[in-house]
Amino acid sequence: MSLLEVDRINTFYGDSHILFDVSLNVRENEVVALLGRNGAGKSTLLKTIAGALSPKSGAIAFNGTPTQHLPAHQIARLGLQLVPEERRVIGGITVHENLQLAAMTARKPLSYAEIYRTFPRLDERRNNKGRELSGGEQQMVAIARAMIRDARLILLDEPFEGLAPLIVRDLMKVCQDLARQGRTIVVVEQNVAAALAMASRCYLLNTGHVVFGGSTAELQQKPEIMNRYLGAAA
């Protein structure tokens, strides 16, 4: 059974129709990439899955539970966490306090030791304020917050944006380790090479339609699709 099943959803902003009959599925322990040009609808799709937006039609099931009519906080409690593009690390409190805040809203929080084992850099910086962190460290806090809430499925919206290549490499490894430890990841990323390197499957969106769904190896063997829908980014 799939951990996440999205079946022909249609999402609107007011009168603007953004997602058209979008379907996808994600199995446990996978890293799945969502690719597409700016404005293709990738963030809208993540927000719809996380319950921040409600689809006008279609169905979403997380771990067998229909979620398309549930509010975001209830979906989060089922074990699905969205790490938004803007990261939302609180600048005036320390790294550890940011994690404590996340743990407070968890049903069964993970131990801090486990988080700091995954992110030794955050252990070193645990007493630093959020605003003192680099972009990469802030992204680590954002992912660590989803982890501490013991999320089974983590949706990452452009996690590598603005980060140096070495940090991107470290974060890619963390994401793959999380999948090996039993978590599942859906990642939206403009850095197509990084996304394809860490994911086993991918979906390609174009103006709100899924135009490809399959293994990353399969996509890489179709340069015409890569060029047509990803252009220079590929």
Ligand SMILES: Nc1ncnc2c1ncn2[C@@H]1O[C@H](COP(=O)(O)OP(=O)(O)OP(=O)(O)O)[C@@H](O)[C@H]1O
């Ligand atoms: N709050 C909003 N209100 C109205 N339209 C929106 C809103 N947010 C996004 N859109 C529109 O929805 C479409 C899809 O945007 P979305 O952010 O999902 O794309 P994306 O693939 O994630 O692109 P990007 O990489 O630029 O974030 C775009 O045409 C965008 O202008």
